Amino acid sequence: MDGTYQLAQLNVGRLVASTDDPRVAEFMGALDRINGMGKRMPGFVWMMEGSGEPGTGNTGNAIGGDPRFVANLTVWEDVESLENFVWNTVHRQFYERRAEWFEVMGDMHFVMWWVPQGHRPTLGEALERLDHLKAQGDSDHAFGWSYLEEARLWRTRGCAPVAAE
Template identity: 30%
Template sequence: MSGNWLAVYTFAQFRTRADDPSNDDFFEHEPAIWAAMERAEGFIARSGYEDEPGPDSWGEQVFPKYWQDNGDGWAPSTISLWHDLESALAAIYRGPHADILRLGHLFVKEAIDYPPYVLWWVENGHQPDWDEAVERLELLGDNGPSAAAFTFKSAFDADGRTVSVDGGRSRDIAQRNLLTAELPKSVQ
């Protein structure tokens, strides 16, 4: 798998418009969460967003067919690249990002009719754009997990073989990540 990176696309929909004051905590914590993710072991890169400070956007941001515009033309979504499944799992579900996920019900609708994220392998150096990410999420939503679009629970290696994520290794990585995290007091 040394010749491949793990691509991760996440998609959610706010309960209200993005500029509603009920989302203030989400946006207040976002910079610290991104900073922790970018310091996390195994992190390679992430797409930014057009017209926002930070990394360049990997193409024009588009949303999957599940998106329902609530009047603001926006939805929280991300694309990132990782060295392996365990590093991505550690950063997403066992680190500072996990803290904000626990509060997700306050900000975003539950993803009942669509997958909230998708994983797939790309060749080292390939930077998936928003179109590719959306295509993978819809592939997962339409057909279930496959080597082309999968989840942590139904994972595949870069050669298309089913694998299980090494939970012990992921926990060890998460512990190392926490040592480097700088969280706002309200998230700790």
């Protein structure tokens, strides 16, 4: 995509316990560090902020009134920048351990789409894109990693889906 567009992404998860529960304490304790690192990465543009309280990340943006549903909504200059953060930093270690802190989601919970440079998507807009992806599959309106030819790292460094034990 040319420089007039940037890549937005939404990732939704449901914690296995409330944010103050010891079962998710390690995840909650790392949020500020991981989010701060992401904000310093080349190609990072913007992140939806939660309450702003230390150690809460975006957990203040509950979905459907359920405080255990958390969302990460960011904008990046390009696919390569997002991939670099996801797969080439400590973020990957937390991604690989996601089953420790998050319920296995039965349906899609990740979506990307192109936004005009300078646009900051709302959570409502992002959830609409996710619903569109669920209903229609990959399209220019909403897509996953496999839809992007320029996405390379997820093919080699991505993790296998988490299976129920």
